[in-house]
Amino acid sequence: MALPEVKQSATEARLSALSLPESGCLKAARQAALSRVQTMGLPSRRDEYWKYTRPETLVQAEAAKAAVFAADETPMFSAFDRLNIVFVDGVFDAEASDDLSLEGLTIDRIADICCKDIHWAKDLYGVLEARGQTPVERPLAALNTAFATDGVAIRVTGKVSKPINFTYVHSDESSDAILHHVIRVENGAEVTILENGPAASRFNKCMEIDIADSGKLHLVRAQGRDHERRAATHLFTRLGTESVFKSFTLTVNGVLTRNEAVIELTGDDAIAHIAGACVGDGDFHHDDTVFITHDAVNCESRQVFKKVLRNGATGVFQGKILVKEGAQKTDGYQISQSLLLDGDSQFLAKPELEIYADDVACSHGSTSGAIDEEGLFYLRSRGVPHAEATDLMTLAFLAEAVEEIEDADIAADIVSRLEGWLARRR
Amino acid sequence: MLEIKNLHVKLEDEDKQILKGVDLKVEAGKVHAIMGPNGSGKSTLSYVLSGRDGYEVTDGSAELEGEDILEMEPEERAAAGMFLAFQYPVEIPGVGNMTFLRTAVNAQRKARGEEELSASDFLKIIRAKAKTLKIDADMLKRPVNVGFSGGEKKRNEILQMAMLEPKLCILDETDSGLDVDAMKLVAEGVNALRDEGRGFLVITHYQRLLDHIKPDVVHILAGGRIVKTGGPELALEVENNGYAGILAEEA
Numbered sequence: 001m002a003l004p005e006v007k008q009s010a011t012e013a014r015l016s017a018l019s020l021p022e023s024g025c026l027k028a029a030r031q032a033a034l035s036r037v038q039t040m041g042l043p044s045r046r047d048e049y050w051k052y053t054r055p056e057t058l059v060q061a062e063a064a065k066a067a068v069f070a071a072d073e074t075p076m077f078s079a080f081d082r083l084n085i086v087f088v089d090g091v092f093d094a095e096a097s098d099d100l101s102l103e104g105l106t107i108d109r110i111a112d113i114c115c116k117d118i119h120w121a122k123d124l125y126g127v128l129e130a131r132g133q134t135p136v137e138r139p140l141a142a143l144n145t146a147f148a149t150d151g152v153a154i155r156v157t158g159k160v161s162k163p164i165n166f167t168y169v170h171s172d173e174s175s176d177a178i179l180h181h182v183i184r185v186e187n188g189a190e191v192t193i194l195e196n197g198p199a200a201s202r203f204n205k206c207m208e209i210d211i212a213d214s215g216k217l218h219l220v221r222a223q224g225r226d227h228e229r230r231a232a233t234h235l236f237t238r239l240g241t242e243s244v245f246k247s248f249t250l251t252v253n254g255v256l257t258r259n260e261a262v263i264e265l266t267g268d269d270a271i272a273h274i275a276g277a278c279v280g281d282g283d284f285h286h287d288d289t290v291f292i293t294h295d296a297v298n299c300e301s302r303q304v305f306k307k308v309l310r311n312g313a314t315g316v317f318q319g320k321i322l323v324k325e326g327a328q329k330t331d332g333y334q335i336s337q338s339l340l341l342d343g344d345s346q347f348l349a350k351p352e353l354e355i356y357a358d359d360v361a362c363s364h365g366s367t368s369g370a371i372d373e374e375g376l377f378y379l380r381s382r383g384v385p386h387a388e389a390t391d392l393m394t395l396a397f398l399a400e401a402v403e404e405i406e407d408a409d410i411a412a413d414i415v416s417r418l419e420g421w422l423a424r425r426r
Numbered sequence: 427m428l429e430i431k432n433l434h435v436k437l438e439d440e441d442k443q444i445l446k447g448v449d450l451k452v453e454a455g456k457v458h459a460i461m462g463p464n465g466s467g468k469s470t471l472s473y474v475l476s477g478r479d480g481y482e483v484t485d486g487s488a489e490l491e492g493e494d495i496l497e498m499e500p501e502e503r504a505a506a507g508m509f510l511a512f513q514y515p516v517e518i519p520g521v522g523n524m525t526f527l528r529t530a531v532n533a534q535r536k537a538r539g540e541e542e543l544s545a546s547d548f549l550k551i552i553r554a555k556a557k558t559l560k561i562d563a564d565m566l567k568r569p570v571n572v573g574f575s576g577g578e579k580k581r582n583e584i585l586q587m588a589m590l591e592p593k594l595c596i597l598d599e600t601d602s603g604l605d606v607d608a609m610k611l612v613a614e615g616v617n618a619l620r621d622e623g624r625g626f627l628v629i630t631h632y633q634r635l636l637d638h639i640k641p642d643v644v645h646i647l648a649g650g651r652i653v654k655t656g657g658p659e660l661a662l663e664v665e666n667n668g669y670a671g672i673l674a675e676e677a
Binding site: 372373374382383384386393395399400 | 526
């Protein structure tokens, strides 16, 4: 079917500004992704899943300029023993990065794999992204698979002793980065991945994660404090039997953020938790779009998303749980809540459940509200000043999401950033 | 300590007068009890004194140690030495009890120009006080009042009182929802805080709590006014004859 003319021309304009990189063994995957983009066309406002978020700036050929934020606090996660991988405006920085060797895993650059004829990543690169295109199209992810210029392939074979940390530095106000990572966690292997930073003025990131039986991956990311940047990220995760995936995302500031997560539970007794906390002020627009598919027995999924919005900020949540036929004993939970600190801010939520099995427990809820006056008065009656009490109540609102972070030190780092954000707005 | 004169209070959103001229003076070192039937204005009095929204003072005054408190924010009243033990302590998911208490103690110290308590000093003090109230480490770690039983919530109120060392303590139906043992424990906590420099205003429906916290003065509040004042024997009279008897007498 031919695309609507507007969509066709927008897609062509974008594609004409890009060229397929050197591809080697990823060539077929990139070409297939390109043809997916051409078939689907890039997102427009008419698309059902782009009703609440304007895709134009993510789609247009040139990225809008975004001022580089001058950091005035210690970089996140820097106090931890970690393996640090640095990208500057979407380009791997070997000098700034640690040595990429560590017991229990291998790390290769996508750019290097592209020179090889054979590599394990060939069986993962673009594969989960392609699976994630139905029933909801995600053209920006296909665009990423086709044109990503950098990224890494990580294969985890053992229990890794320290977190792998991606630091995404934004240094050029005109930068436009497309990064693609693939991560394969083998049977029984475990790893923690940290991500931090805005990456570029416009950032298109795709991460494909394949977790084999009994594997575990814990992902914690923070998207930096740059406000003018725009980001579209995709997370595609497939889980095997008894495997565990836990993810948490912190977003402070950002004129446009669209975080999509597509999670597929394909092995029995698997667990997937995905959480996010965002705080936005003014021309802030933050969109979490999540799709979880239960396709095995006795799996658990949890979605916990909390948004604090003020001065006209906008939060969007589109979350779906699909329970396929035969996925009995599914335990699905989804909550999305916003705390509106004034009457100008808005929260748009579209929770969805689609269930084809008869022995499941699924619940979903979505709320929007102001600070609990009872709690506020209680704190003030004990001598806590109004501003401080408001901040405490705000952090309390976010707590359910933050509690999804398993590591106490990482959680404490996240909380300290939230405290800082609130304190700067007193 | 606390001096209330001719206090008139109405609901902010409704044309409903609740307090119609309350006069009350609580001296330092004394325990005053306020008893009264449902709807007499007992809880309104405690909320107006602690600064809760939703009430409008139409006449009269309330001073704590000579300072007009009605114009102050709730936190300023707290720093000035006012404490209300809530009838229904509020649950605050996500805020640890310990964090809450340390924030409160240090905020008050800061407001009074005193030095903040160090984390280790704070821990030492709170552990000792929690122990006498049979509050275990787990209750201190949990979110404020979340999942606490009725008795635990009230003990937690008394712990806050003990930590904040207020000048005037208002106990709003602290006995409600408590069994005999829990009431004893709470009363012991309160009695331990009785001090020459501290005044108490104990609001209750029943005489039972006053067996454990012995009042110096008992007031009967009815229809928004204090209609009778007497010694501890007045509480017994209520217990024996009910409010109806006393109100008929006064009418």
